[in-house]
Amino acid sequence: MNQLETRCRIFLVDDHPMMRDGLSMRITAQPGWEICGMAATEDEGVTLITEQCPDLVLVDISLGSGNGIDLIKRVLSKNPTVKFLAISAYKESLYAERAMRAGALGYLNKQESNEKLIEAIRTVLKGERFLSDALQARLVASALGRTSVEHEPTERLSDREKEIFRLIGEGLTTGAIADQLLLSTHTIDTHREHLKRKLNVGTAAELSRLAFHSMIENT
Template sequence: MPTHQAPARILIVDDHPLVREALATRIALQPHMEVCGEAATEDEAITLLRQTGPDLVLVDIALKSGHGIDLVKQIKLRHPKVKTLVVSGFQESLYAERSLRAGALGYLNKQESNEKVIDAIRTVLRGERFVSADISRRLINQSLGVVNTMKTPIESLTDRELEILRMIGEGLTSGTIAEQLFLSPHTIDTHRNNIKRKLGLNNAAELSRAAVQWLLENG
């Protein structure tokens, strides 16, 4: 983490202005950190990445358009020296490992204290992983070959399917989902069918109810 020269430059990517403001305020109080930009969408974030050259990007899972996991993958591919920390309100057990697999160095829940947020940022800036003790134990078990093969139906969904389930829960139509994820409506319909099959749902109405219920419980 830069300390003696320029402060660490941090880009905040979140679809809620109040969340961005809160994070920016916390970071501004730190002597060796500064916010170099804020974005609400995946496209805005990619543009600012090129323009501002951040050391770290704070990424939410849900964006105004695009998807946080996709953005982490893009950063890993296009800007491999830039570190990412996912800061989200979504269920850690579903998204922490997905975030790490995509290329993030850490996952933090938005409900954590100000001190925890800064601790997470400092840890990731040092190039170290930041996850909860539960996720850390799970990762260690996986590295030792102790893997729980009993996945819940939700856990069996791919990153894309999980994102589409969330958007269905928000009441978005297939057409709107396709526009926001830059996919064809046919592709969205294919994903919807796969989600129904994996969750044991029979029709669109059951899918909508299940998506709304899941979002209420986990969003």
């Protein structure tokens, strides 16, 4: 066992207690790895990470209060030595490039296997980037000016869907959106279903959260 694995302090930021507990069990099963703290919100995470100075932070992109991308930026502005591995239930095309630009060294979907999680953590602990082959290809294409990962998901939306997505991000209800656009609530609900399918989110709450974060990041 190398010295890196002998002592490794990891901090978790996720707003779902069961997810934090599950990640904790998977991580502490590795010899020498320990969880030095947990947080559920952006502000709490920034405060505790600054105090704990962990070797690595696993941070969910989407939090109940705040978001993981801003957390990464805030922590690194105070302590640029902290290593971040971003995790999310969303497709990497939605947030991976933003996480990397914020300072994360890796991005992992929550659906990945335990082996892939451990591999990602080990890679980031060494100061190396952990990216899927598909993401690496997109980042290279983006750097060459051939595409923009950041705008790819919403570019697949129609003009009407983009408008409704924006209004969802502003916190408007289905009824309010219908009134503003002079459409029926049934039509808005149909558009919501189309948005969930195109953006690969499962619930209305996830769609609202994604729309809100998109609005914040593009203002």
